[in-house]
Amino acid sequence: MDTVRYPEGHVLLRHLARELPVISHGHGVYLFDKQGRSYLDGSAGALVASVGHGNREVAARIHEQLVKVAYVNGTHFTSEVTEELAARLCAQAPPGLDRAAFLGSGSEVTEAAIKFARQLWVERGEPRRSKVIARVPSYHGNTLFALSLSGRPHYKKFFGPLLSEVVTTAAPYPYRSGLQDYAREGADHYARLLEETIAREGPETIAAFIAEPVIGSSAGAAVPPPGYFAQVGEICRRHGILTIADEVMCGCGRTGSFFASTPLGFEPDALVLGKGLSGGYVPLSALLVKGAHLEEMRQGSGGFMHAQTYLQAPSMTAAGVAVLDYFEKHDLVSHAARVGAYLQRRLREALLPLPGVGAVEGVGLLAGVELVEDKATKRPFPRARKVVEGLLGALFAEGLILWPNTGHADGENGDLVMVGPPLVITEGDVDELVEKLARGIMQHMERR
DSSP, X not given: OOEEOTTSSSOOOSOSSOOXXXXXXXXXXXXXXXXXXXXXXXXXXXXXXXXXXXXXXXXXXXXHHHXXXXXXXXXXXXXXXXXXXXXXXXXXXXXTEEEEEEESOHHHHHHHHHHHHHHHHHHTTOTTOOEEEEEESOOOOSSHHHHHHSOOGXXXXXXXXXXXXXXXXXXXXXXXXXXXXXXXXXXXHHHHHHHHHHHHHOGXXXXXXXXXXXXXXXXXXXXXXXXXXXXXXXXXXXXXXXXXXXXXXXXXXXXXXXXXXXXXXXXOSEEEEOGGGTTTSSOOEEEEEEHHHHHHHHHTTSSOOOOOTTTTOHHHHHHHHHHHHHXXXXXXXXXXXXXXXXHHHHHHHHHTTSTTEEEEEEETTEEEEEEOSBTTTTBOOXXXXXXXXXXXXXXXXXXXXXXXXXXXXXXXXXXXXXXXXXXXXXXXXXXXXXXXXXXXXXXXXXXX
């Protein structure tokens, strides 16, 4: 079997009108299917494969743990690899984050972070603090409350009655901010909008504010304006609101710093990681919290009221330790910063002059390319034309895998291409990626 197309097989496929090649193996930034075709994985799958495909060093370390013990109930036992991963993450985390829990996905760990914040307010005798402020556009996961937090209105078409109401404020989005000078005016502008939102809702009702330090696919790797998180942190502290950094996509070295929050001056009360933390070798996510907050729970109800089947499983945490070891051995974060700067420059030089390319944003090995029908007015393509789907389909046929996003311009329309290759990518690989992407855009826009 070289390909699968619905209704073949028994897998519940997400797309029911697409033929899927069967992958045989991967190596570095490349995947190979059973028909002998190769693909440059320019998005690291779903921005997951941080240490590349077919990484024998990492796989061997996971295997060592699997033959010792793969699973224990995290409420009964701990393990050396779990303790080591927690200690190493907390040692380099933003100030005060000195406790870690491990789960299986970004969505799960986002839910856990919100539950932690809510429980803390109940422990403190402030049960009215139940609201969470999220930003639009944003994305925080696919379980129901994480999806509720995600500023993507088009999800409500199917799941609206199941979603919770959350409070929203505008996310920093340089291409569509409407500001004359985003870098100079942006921090004050978006901080003022947050302050107005808090005043309208009542600060005594708000438990937490959640934000991606560098926005992922929802706003095309948008970087906040200078000073934004300093102002956000001051506002939230003044009103007693807990802050949560969502680094599921932008963390673990992708922006050229292990934690994306650090160079941006974001010092959150909780932080979540996922995706690149295990490099895709097993499911793994992490919640980092402050020990001082956990101590409040110990003195109150006695502990954090959250557990899931694979909480702290050593098979998962062994992958995290193996990935951290690989990062250190190969100085991968510095490599990502250096090659990431090259990627950002090459993308801007090659793509911004092209028809249909409105913006290229990003930092490190995380970038977004926004496609528009009219560059002068920034008018997006009508969603019915499915521009980004057509482009990425054509690129896939040419052996380049990238990640799409839609709906960011106005909640329905908008086309984004996300670039986020494995952190092991070389400058030569970057050249191949950019050349294929530029050629694909030129050909695709000519047909538009």
